Every structure is written in structure tokens, then in C-alpha cells.
Amino acid sequence: MARILVVDDEVGIRELLSEILYDEGHTVDLAENAAAARALRAANRPDVVLLDIWMPDTDGVTLLKEWAAQDLLDMPVIMMSGHATIDTAVEATRIGAIDFLEKPITMTRLLKTIAGALERGRAGAKPAAPQAPARPAMPGYAPAPPTTGDGMRAPAPGLAPAVDRSAGAVAMHDNQPRSPLLSLSLDLPLREARDAFERVYFEHHLAREGGSMTRVADKTGLERTHLYRKLKQLGIELSRKRGV
Template sequence: MATILVVDDEMGIRALLSEILTDEGHTIELAENAAQARSARERVRPDLVLLDIWMPDVDGITLLKEWGATGQLNMPVVMMSGHGTIDTAVEATKYGATAFLEKPITLQKLLRAVEQALARTPPKPPAPAVLANAPIISSFRGPDVSLTVEAAMTGGLGLPASMPVDLGPQSEQSFDLDRPLREARDAFEKSYFEFHLARENGSMTRVAEKTGLERTHLYRKLKQLGVDLSRNKRGGVA
């Protein structure tokens, strides 16, 4: 997914936004002041910046103006403030901010602002193809993309015939029922949640909505079942 730089002098705000956005599959960089923000921007070239307005050294509006004046405002910037006014929001927009979030920031508003801001980012050029003269695969099964061309399974794509092909999340699985009920139920629930995590690219928010569980309850349930959350992170990804 995206690399997001969070700039805020409050440790609690940085930690909260980092946790939420990491769960959404993004890579998060943190800065507590303008100096750290400048360094992080040069080091990681973020896809999006969440920038607090009221900071002790250089405020967010001044940093936003600086980036705009020096040609460094080549990523969307969402401003944040707990003491914002309409005039502040208008000023931020005038100097290049794409959105304004008022603290305390709700989960829904944060995710919507991030999604909308990233949608405005020009798409990055695709990576060069690794496999030369590979045949076009256009077969699909159900909602999941699957390789059904025999060549993909037998080395026709230039891969070893023994190399496993990832077919994505599978909605049909078999279970060993000759075991105690609790073990069978845990195995089913683990597969059920792993399926939805894979389908939703590791988004805890969307999996919670799909399964009807409160997010904190879902997180505890996944830990209890031993689900590997890092494996489902997007871009780690998820």
C-alpha cells in the first residue's frame, strides 16, 4: 500500500494513527516536529503526509508553505488540528493541503480522508516485467483470481514445475472432523478469519465489518487462534 508520514508533537496521537494505519496495511513513518518531518520526507518520499498544525517549533502551515515554495509538495498533505477554524482550513487548502481533519479524529473520517487523498496521487509506473515471452493468463474462478492455465503449473511460465502457485484465498477447504469439537471449531474459525483477511488484504476494519465483530474483539480472537497477522498485511503486507 502507501507510505504515510505522520507529523504530530503528541506521542499519543502518533501512536494511535500509526496503529490504525498499520492495520490498514500502510507503512508508517513518524515525526514529532518540523525538523524530523523534513528529514523523513527526504528519506522515504512518502505517498501521503498527515501534518499537525500546532507544533512547538515550526507550525504545520509554515512547513506546508515551505514545501510548496521549494517544489517539494509532490505528495498529498492532510492537515490536522484540535483548535482549527474555518479560516485555518481555508488557509491550509490555499497552500496545497488536500483535506483538513479536526481532532479528536474519528476512525471513519481518518480512513476516508486517507483514501481520498491517496486517490489523487498519480499512479506509479508499473515495474518492468520479469518474465519474458510469458503467455497471457486470462482465466478466473469465482471472486478470486486463479491460475488455471496448465503451463503455470508445469513450468510453462519459466518457473520450476515444483514451485507452488499461490491461488489466493480459497472459499472451499476440507477439515479433519475426527477430533474433539473444540479443536475442530478452532481450526474452522482460524481458516474462516484467514480467508477474510486475505480477501480484504489484511484490513482489520473491513474484516470486522464483514464478520460482524467489534474490532478489539476481532483482534483478541485472531491472537487466540494464532492467526499470523503480519502475513496478511498489504504491501508486506494485510
């Protein structure tokens, strides 16, 4: 896979992009400003650079000009910004950037742009004019758990306890694992109860899909950028797969 340098002063953006790219098998270097980007560029030439335009010490366009002037612009550079004008994007492209990503960056657009950058990097192609980025779709939420024929709520798949209904009794067998849903309190405020349910829901799917974010996104019906944010919000830790 590729070595990708992410340069952005926002820690949340750096963490989000690094999680996504690690999950795709890439090696990722993170820089919070232009000084760190220079050092990482010198230590390990990246295959692709994701470079934010607006940074407090030196803006991305100035750093791009610096690399071009020093004949260091021998790797594809993709500019990023949440509020840059089209003139800024055109200027960056004229200097040597190959593309432009508008924040918030969708997963599909990010991976497609990086794939194109790697192809152009291998072919030594010249920069292309930036394309209008796709807007992220509004993510949905998982539907409420279905009910059984007797009106009782059906347990989540893979979490169902054994139930004994003989003689009209409903009892839990001690040798079966209890569902985490059974520990949820209905006395919690709605937001806390919803977060608790979502935590169980996503942990279940992560375990079931072996930690694959692609399959979990497909199963839960969420765009992967939103899925990463949701897991981070719920405090669910992810294991990183580091590529070479």
C-alpha cells in the same frame, strides 16, 4: 499500498494512527516535529502526509508553506487539528493541503480521506475544499454473557469446559482446557473485574479472527478507533502487518 508520513507531536496520536494504517497494509513513517518530518520527507518521498497543525517547534501550516516554497509539495498533504479554526483550514488548503481532519479522527473518515488523497495524488488533481468531519459515534460495550436453562452463566464461545452432570454432579474433565473466565475473582473491585473480563473477551476474538482488526470490530460492535484505544488500555499487544 502507500507510504504515509504521520507528523504529530502527540505520541498517542502517532501510535494510534500507525497501528490503524499498518493494519491496512500501508508503510508508515512517524515524525514528532517539523525537523523529523523534513528529514523523513528527504529520505523517502511519502505518497501522503498527515500533518498536525499545532506543534511546538514549527507549526504545520509553516512547514506546509516551506515545502510549497521549496517546490517539495509534490505529494498530497492532509492537515490535522483538534482546535483549528475554519480560517486555518482554508489557509492550509490555499497553500496546497488537499483536505483537513478534525480530531478525534474516526476510522471511517481517516481511511476515506486517505483513499481520496491517493486518488488525487495519482491523478495530480488540485486541492479540494475541506469537508466537515463526521463526529465519532459513542461506542458500546459487549453484552453480559447469557445464562443457560438452569440459571448458570454460559461460558464464552470457544472457552467452554467439558462438564459431567451425571448423578447430579458437576465436574471438570482434566483433559479439557480450563476457561480463563474461571480464574476471575468476584472479590475484585468492579473496575478491575470488568477489565479482566474485557481482556479475556478481546483476546478471544483476536485469536478467533486471526488478529484482523476489521473482523474483531465487526464482531464486538466497536468503531475501530475506539477498539484500538481499548486494546491499548487493556495492555493487549498487537502484531503489525507492514505493507510495501
